Amino acid sequence: AQKITQTQPGMFVQEKEAVTLDCTYDTSDPSYGLFWYKQPSSGEMIFLIYQGSYDQQNATEGRYSLNFQKARKSANLVISASQLGDSAMYFCAMREGMESGGYQKVTFGTGTKLQVIP
């Protein structure tokens, strides 16, 4: 079974508009972390935002916010005021066993390609 599911292979958004990228996850571990990474065409993986399973508040980092709905096991990324430089591949990812230490691997979804239209 897929641990991370991203159902939108591609998305378009008008510049300056907000966009939501969907992510659902599957785990029975009570202690996990959810991440979003951005991969521009140059290929590097850029960390955007993190949400811990015990965090009460939704994470925010500048124009990025994570809409965390624990009961629904969803962790959608919201990008406000889209910019042309936001055009990239976006990966949702999860690390389980966060209480056990720092070596658990990160599992990635299949990604969503976002294109920002001028």
Next chain:
Amino acid sequence: EPEVTQTPSHQVTQMGQEVILRCVPISNHLYFYWYRQILGQKVEFLVSFYNNEISEKSEIFDDQFSVERPDGSNFTLKIRSTKLEDSAMYFCASTSPNRGPEAFFGQGTRLTVV
């Protein structure tokens, strides 16, 4: 800002040849990883490394692959006899429980096997 660095950025090799991909993780990080991304596909976990030994490896990480931390700074991935299907982007990453939960990724090495 400390970062993970990988060399080379692009490597072309003949099928059957050995390649070594190099990574310098962030200083003081304790856990090291290799991931692979075949063009246009998802990022796949290969192996994690802690305290000079493999912590976990995936089914992809077969006997053709090995990892090593030969000195205090470098972390290498060796592919003994490359196959066409090894062509991919290879990412090194490092983490530390004292430095936040996220894994810091290098810029990747694009391996092309011809």
